[in-house]
Amino acid sequence: QAKQAGRNTHRTFQHDWHHQSSAQFELDAQLQGAAARGEFELHYQPLVDARTGTLRSFEALLRWHNPTLGAVSPAQFIPVAETRGLIVPIGEWVLRAACRQLRAWHAAGYTHARVSVNVSALQFALPDFVRSVEATLRTHGVPGHALAVELTESTLIQDLEASNAKLAALHALGVRTALDDFGTGYSSLSYLQRLHVNTLKIDRSFMQAIDGRGGALVRAITHLAHDLDLRVVVEGVETAQQLRTVQALGGDTVQGYHVSRPLPVAQAEAFLRAARPALEPWPDP
Ligand code: C2E
Numbered sequence: 001q002a003k004q005a006g007r008n009t010h011r012t013f014q015h016d017w018h019h020q021s022s023a024q025f026e027l028d029a030q031l032q033g034a035a036a037r038g039e040f041e042l043h044y045q046p047l048v049d050a051r052t053g054t055l056r057s058f059e060a061l062l063r064w065h066n067p068t069l070g071a072v073s074p075a076q077f078i079p080v081a082e083t084r085g086l087i088v089p090i091g092e093w094v095l096r097a098a099c100r101q102l103r104a105w106h107a108a109g110y111t112h113a114r115v116s117v118n119v120s121a122l123q124f125a126l127p128d129f130v131r132s133v134e135a136t137l138r139t140h141g142v143p144g145h146a147l148a149v150e151l152t153e154s155t156l157i158q159d160l161e162a163s164n165a166k167l168a169a170l171h172a173l174g175v176r177t178a179l180d181d182f183g184t185g186y187s188s189l190s191y192l193q194r195l196h197v198n199t200l201k202i203d204r205s206f207m208q209a210i211d212g213r214g215g216a217l218v219r220a221i222t223h224l225a226h227d228l229d230l231r232v233v234v235e236g237v238e239t240a241q242q243l244r245t246v247q248a249l250g251g252d253t254v255q256g257y258h259v260s261r262p263l264p265v266a267q268a269e270a271f272l273r274a275a276r277p278a279l280e281p282w283p284d285p
């Protein structure tokens, strides 16, 4: 009986493994050329002032719709793209698409439109990364201050000196930089003073525990960041109660489903229209 059960378990495991690996294989195969087939789209999630709700910027988030696989989440395909090096051309596509959209928004009179893009470690590590950002901005006629890049701690600490040189070169172009998913790495606090970013994005796992220890951590990180002249974005604000807590803790910018999900262009424009740029200019860094 036990032997039988054991064999069944084993067979199930093997079946799952095979199933998973062929799914990975299919995903991998479909990912090649997805950009060329027009299967990618950027959605834009608003980041707003925690007190007034005024739009500060959007985060561009990649969406992939494949005829065979349907809609695939970036949590699934970005890690695959990273292992295969495909993330570099995909990242370049994202940068171009974001700049094209910024150009269109600026030309339509939304001169306050700003977008941040996520940049993977492999892309950031390219020696000519900053030059390619500069070239893409120039090609699309977009000022550097309209763009921000989001990088994770693990990306930046691979080579601290080289990273800071690139961050400085981005800042010289006016491009802002953010440390994404802050608090999920291993040595966040010790690196804070050594990584020259403009903004910290506190990972949404802290929001999920906001009424307990998460709240104390968000407060401490926010105060620390402000003392270091960093902006703070609190990610993953899903409820009005969470927003009130973030406001009470001194958070300056929020992003999350309570404000808005990531939106297609036409819907994102409603946020641009409501932002009244003449009354709420983007504050200097
Ligand atoms: P991220 O950069 O930390 O982006 C935030 C993620 O949290 C997004 O997931 C967003 O939809 C989700 N989110 C926002 N507000 C809430 C909320 O209130 N509750 C919950 N539960 N989730 C919320 P998404 O779009 O699925 O992207 C997942 C990750 O995939 C991103 O995390 C980023 O690491 C990566 N990614 C997405 N687009 C790109 C891209 O263009 N390039 C690269 N390299 N990575 C990307």
Ligand code: MG
Residues within 6 Å of the ligand: 059, 118, 150, 180
């Ligand atoms: Mg991000």
Ligand code: MG
Residues within 6 Å of the ligand: 180, 181, 201, 203, 235
């Ligand atoms: Mg994030």
Ligand code: MG
Residues within 6 Å of the ligand: 181
């Ligand atoms: Mg994240």
